[in-house]
Amino acid sequence: MIIGRKFALIRRMAAGGVGSVYEAQDLLVRRRVALKLLNPEYAHMPEVTRRFLREARASGAVSHPNLVTVLEMGRRQNGSYYIAQELVRGTCLRDHLAACGRLDAEHALDIMLPVMSALSAAHRRGVVHRDVKPDNIVVSTGPNGEMLPKLVDFGAAKVVKRRAAMPTQVGVLLGTPNYMAPEQVRGAHDVDSRCDVWSVAVVISELVSGRMLFTGSGDAPAVTYGQILHEAQERITAMLDDLPTDLGVVLAGALRPDRDDRYPTMSAFRRALIALDDSGVGTPKQTPVPGVSSESTERYLEPGPLEEHWSGGDDEGSEGPRSRRLAVDQQQPDSPELALSSGQTKGGEPTLEDQARAAEQALGRNALEQAIAAADDVLQDASDELRPRMWLVVAVGKLWLGMYAECEQAANNAMDAFEPQTTGWYVALGYAATARGTLGKGDELSELVEAIEEEPDEPNAARDVAACRLAIMMLRSGHREKAERLVALVQDSPLSDQHALVCAWRDVVYAELATHAGDVSVYLAHTEAATEHFTFAGDVRNACLQWHNYGNALMQLGAYERAEIVFREVLDLAEPMQLNLVPGALANLGFTLSRIGALDTAWQVESEALRRCGEQGNRRFEAVASIYLALILAMQRDLEAAVQLARAGVTLAATSPPTLAQAHAVLSAMLLLRDESTEALAEARKAMELLDRLGGVEEGEALIRLMLMSALAREGDTKAACEAAQEARDRLQLRADRIANPSWRRSFLSDVPEHARTLELAAQWLDDQRDSQPMGVAQIRNTLLGLGGPASPSERRAKSDQAHDTQPGIGEQEADED
The missing domain is CATH 3.30.200.20 (Phosphorylase Kinase; domain 1)
Known part of the structure; x- marks a missing residue:
């Protein structure tokens, strides 16, 4: 997306x-x-x-x-x-601490002193962070290999009043309970930079001691708040047992419940720690230390105003490595990407479970080949518990890489290994359905329908998603009745409006139904909604696929220039991930380029799309690329090659009735170009029979009807040609009337060549009471490629640029007619 x-x-x-x-x-x-x-x-x-x-x-x-x-x-x-x-490549400090267990004082200060420098800079600009914690610090690597900590997430930040130059923002109870200062817990509206002083001290104590100072869980913040307000001194004193003596004294000066007793600025706190570090951090205490008086920190404090009133101060720039800084590669994995998913257990070799999680995490990062390789390694020695999980990783990876036969096999293996009606089993079923449908095995989908219709003990989002996947494949295989049963199953699910992925897949199914009904505006709306739901469910791969489908909708509306931009954006995103939709996006891009007159580039792109579809084994996409390339070759007047490709498209689309109908129509057009009207009429009738049986097709309905009209007229059946023209115009107008936005409606009727030609011929034959004169060869060629039709490519481009300002984009409301 x-x-x-x-x-x-x-x-x-x-x-x-x-x-x-x-x-x-x-x-x-x-x-x-x-x-x-x-x-x-x-x-x-x-x-x-x-x-x-x-x-x-x-x-x-x-x-x-x-x-x-x-x-x-x-x-x-x-x-x-x-x-x-x-974008910071590195390890979250929380995970860094978990991997190390606890940090020595020097290592902790190597991380936190630069962070404190950053906070000092923020405070001088009147910005208080209010949510300093290990989760908001990333330990990255600088250009010379040095450790470079970065403070992130100013989501709870507050801008304080500073010399009347910046407005005061009313504070609310923001921050993370375990790291809040007492004044934050009390909900004070005048929170200032000293709350960050408190939070930094809490973080340092946690890094060095290896345990949290305030331990209440996130589910029970009231417990944490009570510890901060009523047990702070007791907990701080106990914490000192685990810290070097001098460090404990400095931290105690930052952890005063009354903020007026703390270090007045982050710079003062930081200078105290630097002085401590320069003199050498002391050894851990052996005996408890009573509460530290305020006088014990006096030697570290320098008089000065609060930082939010400073106009200058210390010249604190980037903090490079200090003389005793630990090398970063001694504390974290070499690869930042592996910091969270290396699968290495503390103090030993990775277990099979660690390796399995690494495979799953690689899949989540869209490192598909890495995920598959890792899963294959685990499968060699996997237990019965790990085996189905790894088969599922392989199935998902293979699907998105376009290896559909391997995906089907892996999904079948996963289904066999998972307990039926469990989440994993439903996920595997969904991928098996997509692979079978894409491979043209429509007859093998029925057994999956029967399996998924068995009612589970409780609602399961994975079942709903699998039902949606299966419904889409059933629609594309021409089994509309079974598809509608599956749609009803999802609609009746209590998760239909609650689970982001279920909502996303439901919208994909609705979009698919809309395409078969010829309702491109509804298709556009549901594709947009699905894209949004996938995005916020974190499913970037499917969000990318739906963005591609959005481009397809633009293409059907005649917005070819905008569709070209979308398809190129999709390829920019999908190519690095090697997603299976790349050949389809190339096929659509090639067709779009042909419609704006870039025939040479269109031929190159479409030829590459056809080659990749063949390698991928996606017969539906291969059929689409074949008929698109046939259209391009026809415009280039290579009719022999065009007819061969059109016939190949018919063969390839045998298991996908909607695509087969379009292929018959394109073959009919090629035959008309060769003046073989009898065979052309036979192909047009085959396309029309499929259209009637399906009740609509995703793409090419107007072309099917246009070829039937022209073939009938070329064969001399004037009455039937006029009847076909009337039906084609009525159907086209019905589809246009469903488009609420007037700009889109105009584009749909005038900028799609076969639509404009249908209206032109119908007007000639029906309204002007002329004889039904068939289209000539030049008219057919121009209609198919959109050249020499209602507008030239340059004129259409200018119209599209003008319409770009008025046509709705994703998320825009459709305009009302005046």
Whole structure:
């Protein structure tokens, strides 16, 4: 999916209550970024939106090497916002601590002193973070291999009043309970930089001691709040037992319940730690130390105003490695990507379970080949418990790589290994259905329908998703009745409106139904909704697929220039991940290029699409690429090759009735171009029979009807030709009437060549009472490729540019007619 017309989502990195963070590719400057998206449902909630915007502005107000850089902020067409930030490759400090157990004092200060420098810079700009914790610190690697900690997530930040230059923001209870200062817990509205002083001290104590100072769980924040307000001194004193003496004294000065007794600024706290480090951190205490008086920290404090009033201060730039800094590769894996998923257990070799999790995590990162290889390794010695999980990893990876036969085999193996009606079993069934349907094994889908219709003991989202996958394949195989039964099953599910993935797949099915009904506007709407749901469910692969489908909808509406942009964006995203949709996107791009007159490029792209579809074994896509290439060759006047490809398309589409109907129509057109009207009429009638049986097709309905009209007229059956023209015009107008936006409606009727030609011939034959004169060879050729029709390519491009300002994009509301 493309955000802001330039950011292609790669994978979801994190998800929170109101938004998600994705790794994304900036398609304009060709760099990876971290993209934070506000969930659309919060777009019209003022308080949530203000907090989101405050985060961007707070982060953007401060420039420091140990802070993540905000690159830009923007608003999407659905009203929600996004923030593009520097992408930091590294390990979350929480995971770094878990891997190490506990850090020595020197290592802890190597991480936290640069973070404190960044906070000092923020405080001087009037920005208080309010949520300093290990989860918001990333340990990355600098350009020279040095450890480079970065502070992230200013989502709870507050801008404080500073010399009347910045407005005061009313605070709310924001932050993470375990790291909140007492004044935050009490809900004080005048929280200042000293709450960050407290939080940093809590983090340092946790790093060195290996345990949290305040231990209440996130599910019971009241317990944590009670510890902070009523047990702080007792807990701080106990914590000192685990810390070097001098370090404990300094931290105690930062952990005063009364903020007026703490270090007045982050710089003062930082200077105390630097002085401590320069003199050597003491050894751990052997006996408890009573509460430390305020006088014990006096020697570390220097008089000065609060930092939020400073106009200057210490010149604290980037903190490079200090003389005794530990080498980064001694504390974390060599590869930042493996920091969270290396599968290495603490103090030993990775177990099979560790390797299995690494395979699953690689799949989540869209490292498909790596995931498959890791799963294959586990399968050699896997237990009965691990085997089905790894078969499932292989099935998912193979599907997205376009290896459908291997996907089917792996999915079948997983189904055999999982207990029936469990989540894993349903997931495997869904992938088996997609693989079989894509391979043209429509007759083998019925047994899966019977299996999935068995009622489980309790609702299962995986069952609903599998039913949607199966329904789509049944529709494409021409089994509409069974598909509608599956749709009803999902609609009756209590999870239908609650689970993001179920909502997404439900919209995909609705979009598929709309295509068969010829309702492109409904298709567009459901594709948009599915894209959004997949995005916020973290399923970037399927979001990319639906963005491709959105481009297909634009193509059907005649917005070829916009469709070209979308298909190129899809390829920019899908090619690096080697997704199976690449050949299909190439096929659609080639056809789109032919419609805007770029025939040479179209031929090259379509030929490559046909080659890749053949390698992939996707007979439906191969059929589509064949008939698209036939159309392009016809325009280039290579009729012999065009007819051969059209016939190949008919053969390849044998198991996909909607595509087969389109293939018969294209073959009919090729035969008309060779003046073989009798065989052309036979092919047109075959296409029409399929259209009548299916009740509609995804693409090519107007072409089917247009070829029937012209073939009948060429054969001299005037009456039948006029009847076909009347039916074609009525059907076309019915489909157009379903499109609410007037700009889209005009584009649909005038910019799709076969639509414009249908209306033109119907007007001549029916309204003007002329004889039904068949289209000539030149008219047929021009109609098929969109050249010399209602507008030239340059004129259509100008019209599309003009319509671009009025046609709705993703998330935009459709305009009403005046």
